[in-house]
Amino acid sequence: MKTKIIFTFIALSSTLLFSQKKVADIFFENYSYVKAAELYEETVKKGDSSEHVLTRLGDSYYNNSDTESAAIWYKLALNKYKKVNPEYIYKYIQTQRSLGNYEEADNWLVKFKTIQNDDRRADELDGSNIALYESLKSKQGVEVKIKNLDINSKYSDFGAFVYNNNMYFASARNTDNEIYKWNNEPYLDIYSAEVSNSENNIDSISNPTSINIKEKDRDDVHEASVAITNDGNTMYFTRDNVNKKNKPVYDKKGTSHLKIYKATKAQDGSWDQVVELPFNDDIYSTGHPTLSPDNKILYFVSDREGGFGQTDIYQVAIRGDSYDAPVNLGPKVNTEGREMFPFVAKDSTLYFSSDGYLNLGLLDIFKTNILKDEEAEVENMGAPYNSGFDDFAYFVDSDTQKGYFSSNRADGKGGDDIYGFTAQPCKQMITGTVRDSKLLTPIPMATVQLIDESGKIVKEVTSDENGLYEMEADCSQKYKVLGMKADYKDDLQDVETTDVTGEEHVVDLNLIPLINDNEIVINPIFFDFDKWGIRADAAYELENIVSVMRAHPNMVIKIESHTDSRGGDNYNLKLSDRRAKSTQEYLYSRGISNERIESAIGYGETRLVNKCSNGVKCTAEEHQENRRSKFIILKDSE
Template sequence: MKIIKTKLVILFLCLSGIIVNGQSRRVADKYFEEFAYFKAAKIYEAVYQKGDTTTYLLKRLGDAYYNNSQTENAEFWYKKLIEDKKEKDPSYLFKYSQVLRSNGSVQKADSIYNLLKITIDSQSGEKYVNKENNLQDFLNNGDKKISLRNLAINTPYSDFGGVIFEDKVYFASASPKGEKREKLYRWNNQPFLNLYKSDSYFERVDEAKTDSIFELENKTILSPGINTQFHESSPVFTKDGKTMYFSRVNFNGKKLGKDKKLTVNLKLFKAERVGDDWGNVEELPFNSDDYSVAHPALSPDGKSLYFASDMPGTLGETDIFKVEIKEDGFGEPVNLGKNVNTTAKEMFPFISDDNVLFFSSNGHKGLGLLDIFQTKIYNDSTYSQITNLDHPFNSKKDDFSFFIAKDGKKGFFSSNRAKGKGDDDIYSFYITEIPESERCYQYVTGVVTDKVTKERIPNAIVKLVDDLGTVLEEKLTDSRGSYNFKLECKQENYVVIADKRDYRNPDKKNISVLGKNKDERYTADLVLDPLIIGDQIVIKPIYFDYDKDFIREDAQYELENIVTVMTNHPKMVIKIESHTDSRGAKSYNRNLSDRRAKSTRDFIISRGIEPERIESAIGYGEDKLLNHCDDKNSKKCTEEEHQLNRRSYFYIVRGKEVSIDNVKPTVIDKKGYNNQKDMLEKLNKFKANKTKKLRSKSENDKCFKEDNDCGK
């Protein structure tokens, strides 16, 4: 009886712990769903310490810190989720790779990102693969110097969004107003944002007085007519100075508006100039309680208003939209489309006087979390390729709220990067020209050659790529197969990549310029392996498992090369020959090789190649063994030797003109290895015309075997 009582007490204590844990987690869930991430994280951690290590809890803990940009804490919990629990959800692989990169673990971030790309092949995760982009070149760091300053008006709280209007700079700050019972924003446990203005001035920072810093002073809060007890931010002004647009939470002066989930969203408002102040505040007609509309920006002609929103029609988490400003109101909001927006976050738009759209995104490939990007807006409302502003504007953390003045020299952006004063800080920048005599350049040169012919390859594509995979520049090799790049003197690593149609995989070389000198030159010669030699498409043999006819994964990779060549040469027609090893009856092996040929043919057709472009797909059974493993010696052979005979080959029947001088056929000796020397000697005997269509394989084989002068 005593034992039974003891067991009941233990069971009661265990159940009590589960109940308490469940109650605590529900409380944390409520805070989380109300965006009170600071409080939610603390309770989730207490629940974890009591034994709840479920994937649900780890996701919530990681997200609570991720949403507050506390990337070190987010990495700790995402690591447990991804590495301990083996979570494969693309959204969490994406976020884990982001926080790793933000925290400086670039190689590990790349490894997780590669796992993400593999995962999306079998899941609906394409939206988490970053769009590629180029680096910004309108601020060419080679001939300009960019001076940054963490502004004196920054506080330990969130400060962001400087814009110049008349002789003042306007921005948002969560610094305390000095009230006795000031409200706190539960998302980050800071005071709510208010709008401020400051005076600006220049400060010379070197003896030569060539380096200027743009600084602010005399911080003043805007009137209660604009600021409320909740958030205001992101002001923008019309050129006539009569109207200010800004963001505010869904608050009408008396109560907060909420959606069905009790979420308080953001809205856009406009105010009119009233003397030296602002008043007559009203919200814009396309706002809604059900979604957020925020971060306004005006086109240079003042006819369009840009903003960020998660309204219906959004491609991702938040997109950038624009709406026409009419005399009697506004048009219908229009999404900027897939060139600008991704399925992640795009926000904080700004349009410069020369019609360049700047915005922040974590969906385009960047240096860390939110990065600043730019694209030129054309007259037909299309956009140039997205480019990343790179250092010093972007960092491993969040970078956003970019603004550049009319003179194109000074401006602001905001960041929570390392060595700041607190949360988000405002940084000023000032751009000065560097005299030509002081500019620093380095050079990368090289040649691209054919691996088989050893000849240089003209018109090969050569790309210069940074260590994040961003294409900096792209060129074609000249008639001698040469290329060259002129680099700004940055402390960076680069990769040079060469590629051309009808060649196998691109070749690449790593170039490090860390700590190198001005005018230093680097050589990176590249070699490409041809996909076509003579009348044969050159790929590694496509092997089959014993007594099987399905296309293995390693064979699929090689077959994609066939598809690439045939796509590049739409008139090309090929034939397929498949083979078996010697084990089994000859009639059975003939049938098996036919099935292998058919499987090979079907795969190529499934990739979009027309059936009529495959003249035949024939199996030869064990008639054409590559080695000594015939019926007599079969039992003496290893499985690796038998494997060499279970293969498919591909031959061009017509549709490919090649130069005889460039033909160096590959043959396979009885051991299955490449042996070209003797064949090249015989090939020289029938070179005649510089360019002609090659004979069929059977005709060439006859020439080689009989040692005839087939060139005639």
């Protein structure tokens, strides 16, 4: 007898464990991550630390933005199982970066690259990766308007920089200049144009005028790429290498390299006191200056020796009228290709153009937070900033998200053109009413979650006193909307946003009440034929009972189990009683104390709800009405 009791206990525990994991899976697949995590953790405590359970635990927290908890479970899985899915290595790396554990992240990144050497998230990106290429052509969630500016000429115009409602740019429109043989256009001059601000649209640019930089009296010298200090008194710009007599200087191959110069604003508005910066050289080029927001660091491009590629981006600290030695920004930015046209926005984001990363063709515009986070990655800006042509010289006001970039794309007016843009997140509203599905009355204080395609909860709001809720969502996305409230069953609805800013999608949620008069009502609990063990689908339904009883800590219930009239009367009585007891044991296993369940009794076919007694012909649906479990509330004092 003792042996039999022990065996029964072990079998029951095993059944509950197996069932519990399956129930957790159901909650996970229905985006109920908190409940899923609770059940998975109980499964671990009872001895199941399988790869499936550990990684699902990690995902439950990861999808709920709890990276600290997610990291714990991912790490357990990675350390215990040597061939875990690489996707979990990547997620673990993401959690470590989120937590600032960059060394740990880098260690696992090495392993990730070894396993996933063709993965687009690894450093060595494969240019034939169609999925990434397609993603660069379409930037979802952001509405970007671009416009070819009216001031563009049939010649090259590029390199916009805005200061004090004036846009400075380079142009080859001055036909009095000599012709530059490289592109058969006149040499470049620097121009200034007036900016007329527009609140929601691209600013208007007008009245371009060549600026007066003293000491330039030749028409065969390029000038371009402006950066102006915050006080407006100093301008850095690029000019061909000229000597003190203002004559071009050429190297042994007959090439005139670029140099950076500094000019000071004169009282008459012109620029004079032009001086060459000390880190220029006659045998390599130095150009494309831009300043840090505090004007203490100058960034520039050079092909000097010691770099990583054809041209690299460097930085140099400014010490009054002197400069420290230039420092290469390193391999997190520079590649074997060309890095050009850097720009540092007010929020310290570094933008630049490159052909050394996966791109849409030729030069693409990239951005990185490397100046604030040395571990930051470079991100391709995608379309419409980038095309299959050269796209470069990005400038943006990070407060308004308005700016300019240059491109020689096919629809332009000249060799290079300046395009204005305004970038605003494309957002839509998801609204609705949360109602009691039985009474059709609004449900206040219900929780509503917005869940993206990856299963991550991206928004959570609470319905107001009228059951109303609203959430902002990105355009062109597929979401699920999940409504929850204690004493109700969840409601899950699909919604897909469009690509038009400001549209509204109405998603009403109808929650099914679990308490009906003096009874907790759930969907029928199904058992296998001639069995009384709790199946996963039954446990999933019983979790509604658990939730209600947790929300009402003083509630006391009794359990009744009933069958239909088919089968022997005595057999049905015993089977229903076993099922009632099994149901009771499940609730005990979920932490419901013994005294809160007064009884669990099977009544067989003694309490039919319709005519279908012995010998009466009935449909399957009519018999189903009699196969039921009832959870009757005996006490519910708060």
